[in-house]
Amino acid sequence: QKEVEQNSGPLSVPEGAIASLNCTYSDRGSQSFFWYRQYSGKSPELIMSIYSNGDKEDGRFTAQLNKASQYVSLLIRDSQPSDSATYLCAVIKDNPYSGGYQKVTFGTGTKLQVIP
Amino acid sequence: GAVVSQHPSRVICKSGTSVKIECRSLDFQATTMFWYRQFPKQSLMLMATSNEGSKATYEQGVEKDKFLINHASLTLSTLTVTSAHPEDSSFYICSASSVRGQATDTQYFGPGTRLTVL
Numbered sequence: 001q002k003e004v005e006q007n008s009g010p011l012s013v014p015e016g017a018i019a020s021l022n023c024t025y026s027d028r029g030s031q032s033f034f035w036y037r038q039y040s041g042k043s044p045e046l047i048m049s050i051y052s053n054g055d056k057e058d059g060r061f062t063a064q065l066n067k068a069s070q071y072v073s074l075l076i077r078d079s080q081p082s083d084s085a086t087y088l089c090a091v092i093k094d095n096p097y098s099g100g101y102q103k104v105t106f107g108t109g110t111k112l113q114v115i116p
Numbered sequence: 117g118a119v120v121s122q123h124p125s126r127v128i129c130k131s132g133t134s135v136k137i138e139c140r141s142l143d144f145q146a147t148t149m150f151w152y153r154q155f156p157k158q159s160l161m162l163m164a165t166s167n168e169g170s171k172a173t174y175e176q177g178v179e180k181d182k183f184l185i186n187h188a189s190l191t192l193s194t195l196t197v198t199s200a201h202p203e204d205s206s207f208y209i210c211s212a213s214s215v216r217g218q219a220t221d222t223q224y225f226g227p228g229t230r231l232t233v234l
Contacts, residue, residue, distance in 0.1 A: 004159075041207075041228075041230075042227065042228065043209045043225040043226060043227050043228040044160065044209075044225055045225070046223075088159065088160070103162060103165075103175075104150070104162060104223070105162070106159040106160045106161075107159055108157075108158060108159040109159060
């Protein structure tokens, strides 16, 4: 079982619709959860972070976390063509092999295509 | 936001040669730097974590003698791929954090370096 799992997609949504991206993780000790957006050939850029159960909203983006189900999601409202990218879910926990330094584990990403 | 640069952005080298990649934090002190590798259509894989002035901590399966990391100052870390082979061709990305050992909201990514080994 992968530590962080995402559906690779592509997920196609029409412009203006809501895009729903999902992620599950295996380690219950995970502490922090992030969503990154990565355009082809570019490095990731942070969109949202979430640390506690529930919803967190930032503009058109809403992150949802359910630690009991080990599930984190990202909703993008009013999707725009410029949102077309790969969305990476990332999970952080303390790295037991490095004296407490945190380790980020990324999912393989979901490719989102917003169709004009 | 904080800025992290990488140099070079793209490098092509012959098999057997060594390649050095620089990662710089331009407007903050990067106490901790992370090095990642990303193969096509795959996720970012953490290779190592380095703290300024200390030896890097490598992830399991990453050869420390092949991927030399130096974090000699609070603004610069280097990754040297020694005796590069075609299978080392990848997208190498660094990130920097101003908080020692932490990779949370304080982690800022560099633009990446595309390495191609012929």
